[in-house]
Every structure is written in C-alpha cells, then in structure tokens.
Amino acid sequence: MAHSFPEEIIQEILIRLSVKSLIKCTSVCKAWRSMIINQSFIHAHLNPTVDFANQNDIDLLLLHRISGSNSLNYHQNTVVHKVKDEVHSVHHDNQAFDVYSKIEFPIAAKKNYGNSHLRVVGTCDGLICLADDVPSYAYNFIIWNPTIKKSVTLPMPGITFQTHGGYDASIGFGFDATTNDYKVVRVVTLLDYYDEKSTLAEVYSLATGTWMSLGCVSPACLIDKAASSAFVNGVLHWPVACQTDVESYYIILTFDLGKEVFGQIPMPKIIQRDYYLGLQLSVSDNKKSIALFMRPNNREDFYRDYGRKDSVLDIWVMKEYGREESWTKLITLNPHGPETIFLSALCFRKSGELLLLLKEKERQELVSLDLVRKQLKLIGISGYKYCTCHFYKESLLLLDKSDAESY
Numbered sequence: 047m048a049h050s051f052p053e054e055i056i057q058e059i060l061i062r063l064s065v066k067s068l069i070k071c072t073s074v075c076k077a078w079r080s081m082i083i084n085q086s087f088i089h090a091h092l093n094p095t096v097d098f099a100n101q102n103d104i105d106l107l108l109l110h111r112i113s114g115s116n117s118l119n120y121h122q123n124t125v126v127h128k129v130k131d132e133v134h135s136v137h138h139d140n141q142a143f144d145v146y147s148k149i150e151f152p153i154a155a156k157k158n159y160g161n162s163h164l165r166v167v168g169t170c171d172g173l174i175c176l177a178d179d180v181p182s183y184a185y186n187f188i189i190w191n192p193t194i195k196k197s198v199t200l201p202m203p204g205i206t207f208q209t210h211g212g213y214d215a216s217i218g219f220g221f222d223a224t225t226n227d228y229k230v231v232r233v234v235t236l237l238d239y240y241d242e243k244s245t246l247a248e249v250y251s252l253a254t255g256t257w258m259s260l261g262c263v264s265p266a267c268l269i270d271k272a273a274s275s276a277f278v279n280g281v282l283h284w285p286v287a288c289q290t291d292v293e294s295y296y297i298i299l300t301f302d303l304g305k306e307v308f309g310q311i312p313m314p315k316i317i318q319r320d321y322y323l324g325l326q327l328s329v330s331d332n333k334k335s336i337a338l339f340m341r342p343n344n345r346e347d348f349y350r351d352y353g354r355k356d357s358v359l360d361i362w363v364m365k366e367y368g369r370e371e372s373w374t375k376l377i378t379l380n381p382h383g384p385e386t387i388f389l390s391a392l393c394f395r396k397s398g399e400l401l402l403l404l405k406e407k408e409r410q411e412l413v414s415l416d417l418v419r420k421q422l423k424l425i426g427i428s429g430y431k432y433c434t435c436h437f438y439k440e441s442l443l444l445l446d447k448s449d450a451e452s453y
Contacts, residue, residue: 057081061091065172065193065440088442089226092171105139105396106146108174108438110166111430124432125180127162133430134192136438139396143414143425149192150453160184166434168219168277172441173228175219180272183207187217187230189252193440196450203257204248205234212237214268218275218282224304228252228443231260231282231301235268242266249306255449265310267299276327276336279367280304283311283336285325296325298336313338314362314373329437331394335367339391359388361400361417376417392435403433 051059060071060082068091072079081087111133114126134149160182167175167187176188187200205213215234222229230250245267247260267286276283286299298311317340326339340360359379366372379388379402389410392401400415404422412427427433444450 053077053081057087061087061094065091065442068442069194082442083446085446088446092441092443104146106438106440107137107139107393107395107401108166108169108436109133109135109137109427110432110434111427112163112432113430115431125162126431129163132163141397150195160186163432164188165272166436167217167230168275169436169438170219170221170228170277171443172439173219173443174436174438175217175230177217177272179215179217187250189219189228189230189444191441191444194442194445195453196444196447197453198252198255198444198447198450200230200250201255201257203232203250204259205232205246210234210236210238210246214271216269216271216273216275216284218277218284218301220277220280220282220303222303223280225253229303231303233263233269233284233286233299233301245269247301247308260306260308263299263308265297265299265308267297269299274325274327276329278329278334278336283327285313285327285338298327311336311364311368312370314375315370317342326391328391328393330363331396331398333437335364337364337394338362359391361391377415377420379415392433393437401435 056078060068060078063071068082072082112126112129112131114130115128132151134151136146136149137143138146161178161180161184164176164178165180167177169175172191172193174190174192176190178184178186183206185202185206188197189200190197205215207213213234213236215232217230217232219228219230221227229252231247232249233245233247235245243262245263247263248257249260250257265288267288269284269286273284273286280303282301282303284299286297288295288297296313296317298313300309300311301307302309324341328337328339330337340362342358342360358381361376361379362373363376364373381387386404386406389403389405392403394400395414398417400417402413402415404411404413409428410430412425412433414423414425415421416423
C-alpha cells in the first residue's frame with residue numbers, strides 16, 4: 047500500500063515521526079531507507095518548516111554523572127580517578143524532572159584512554175562532543191549521537207605536547223549554519239611562550255573529517271585548561287585572561303563558526319579586573335545569550351566564617367547579547383552554614399530555574415533553584431562526585447555518515 051502513495055506524501059508522513067520510529071522504518075524497504083538517510087531529510091526532520099507536534103519538540107536535558115573515589119578539581123573540572131558508576135541520562139525539563147531515557151555509552155568511548163573518564167564538552171542538535179583531555183594530555187575526541195547509536199572519533203589534532211611542548215587547551219562544539227557543518231574548535235595556550243603569539247587555535251570539520259590550523263588567536267589571551275565554553279547565535283564563547291605589562295583582565299573570547307574569525311565580548315565591568323577563583327560560561331535561560339557563574343575572591347567575611355574562599359557563587363546573565371551594559375547579576379549564593387556549600391551551577395532550565403550541585407555535609411545533591419522565590423528544591427539525584435547538564439534534542443545526524451562507528 048505504501049508504494050501507491052506519491053513519494054512526497056510518504057516523506058510528509060515520515061518526517062512527523064520520532065527518531066526512534068524512523069530508525070525502525072529504515073528496515074521497511076530500500077526506498078524508505080534511502081529517503082530517511084538522505085541528508086536533506088535529516089536536516090528537514092531536525093528543523094521542520096511546518097507546525098506539527100512530534101517528539102523533537104519536547105524540552106530535554108542531558109545529565110552526565112559519575113560516582114567513585116579519589117576525585118580532584120583541575121581548573122574548575124572535577125575528575126574522578128576511581129570511577130565506580132557512570133550514567134548518561136536524558137530528563138524531561140519539567141517540574142518532576144523525570145527520566146526520558148537512559149543512554150547506553152558508546153563502545154568507542156570504553157577504550158583505554160589517557161584519563162579515567164570522558165567529559166561532555168557540549169551538545170548541539172542531538173550530537174554530543176566528548177573529550178578525555180583532563181587532567182593528562184590526551185587527544186581522544188568523539189562526536190556521538192546516542193539516539194541512533196553512532197559516533198565519530200576525531201583524528202589527532204595538530205597541536206600536541208610532542209609538537210609544541212606544555213600547554214593549556216579548551217575546546218568548543220557548535221554548528222556552522224552557512225555550510226551545514228558541525229565543528230570542534232580547540233584553543234591552545236602554549237606554556238613555553240608568553241607573548242601575543244602564545245595562544246593558537248585549530249578547527250575540526252565533521253563534513254571533511256579533518257583539522258585545520260587557525261593560526262594565532264587575536265585578541266591575544268590566555269586560556270585555562272578545559273575552560274568552559276558556550277555556543278550561542280552561531281558563535282562559541284570562552285572566558286579568558288588578557289595580560290599587559292601593568293595589569294591583567296578578563297574578557298570573553300568569541301569565535302564565529304561561519305566566518306571563522308575571533309572576537310571578544312566584555313565581562314561585567316565590576317569583575318573585569320578583579321581576581322576570581324573560577325569563571326564558568328554557560329547559555330542563558332532563553333538560549334539567546336550567555337551567562338557567567340563565578341566565585342569572587344574578595345569575600346574575606348565568608349572565608350573567615352566558613353574557612354574557604356570558594357563558598358560564594360555569583361550568577362550573571364547578559365540580558366541583551368553583545369551589549370556590555372546589559373550584564374545583570376541575578377543572585378549571589380552564600381553558603382548555608384559551614385557544611386552546606388554550592389559546588390557548581392550546571393545550567394538554566396526552561397522555567398528560568400537554575401540547576402545546582404550542592405554539597406551538604408558529605409553528600410552531594412542536585413537541586414533546582416527558583417531565582418524569583420529564592421527557593422531550593424531537591425530533584426531526587428544525589429551521591430555523584432561529578433555532574434554536568436546540557437540542553438539536548440534527538441536527531442538523525444550521523445545516520446548518513448558511512449564512516450561513523452555503530453554500536
């Protein structure tokens with residue numbers, strides 16, 4: 047009966063199905079399979095032009111959490127050296143925060159890599175970028191689509207310890223709309239050089255499967271190891287430090303994936319020349335701008351009372367993207383006594399609430415903070431030393447790539 051319908055009608059029916067249903071449909075017949083794995087169909091399903099309901103419209107969050115022992119912090123990144131349990135799960139971004147699905151970890155990522163576990167660099171259109179670059183020098187980067195169980199392992203980058211000596215590096219992941227290409231950008235500060243040419247960059251293209259050098263980064267800056275990145279409006283962002291002969295200050299380094307040019311966005315004026323224990327960059331609640339989670343180093347009163355300077359967490363949002371004057375501090379989170387500390391902010395939710403990792407005595411809890419009512423809510427996830435959260439959606443991306451590894 048299906049063969050009696052025109053091809054365009056069949057496509058209009060199929061494009062309304064969920065990713066998991068479409069994977070099953072590839073086994074119906076060769077014509078359907080050819081249609082579904084076609085790149086134009088994959089992108090049309092990802093960004094439908096008509097208003098219809100399908101499972102891609104629901105709001106989802108990806109959680110990556112690890113329990114174990116012997117955990118340490120490296121440049122704001124927690125590494126669990128003795129992993130006991132590692133879980134990737136997708137959750138509904140609703141009040142219940144219930145589980146949408148648990149994810150089988152890719153076989154490719156279970157190889158014996160240089161570090162104890164991979165970290166999630168970022169997500170984009172159902173693709174997850176993984177790296178094992180903390181704390182030791184390692185060069186294993188993976189682009190993974192867990193919904194269709196396919197992954198691509200990136201080749202060795204051009205800048206390594208063997209080629210350039212010691213370095214600090216961070217990577218970002220996003221989509222270039224001008225070429226319909228997904229890219230990984232690696233920013234590297236060479237530790238043996240301290241001049242305007244000490245920070246280099248390179249970009250990997252999923253379409254070509256190769257790395258390309260971007261040369262020296264301008265403006266001249268220094269990046270921390272595995273510094274956080276945020277992808278917004280076709281642009282990648284990193285918090286970086288700049289140095290002159292008389293002072294140092296912070297900016298947000300930007301990279302336009304379409305134009306492949308670097309730029310900068312000012313930090314809030316109050317912190318540009320203040321020293322912070324940690325600067326973490328994220329996406330704002332409306333997904334159209336950027337947010338900063340930071341720990342000021344000038345709160346001697348809290349250090350005196352609670353014995354640690356990293357007890358305070360400031361939350362800032364750039365209300366209008368690109369306008370320095372629109373930086374707004376939403377809240378300062380102070381410790382609730384010596385045994386209750388906010389470890390990190392993870393991400394904003396659709397409701398405007400903020401997911402936080404809280405340490406109470408010796409137990410770590412994932413909580414949701416209502417920024418209006420200043421109320422915390424437990425969401426039933428605890429006991430993990432490491433936890434990250436990213437926006438997520440299911441897609442068919444990588445289904446058309448013959449070189450992608452299946453598991």
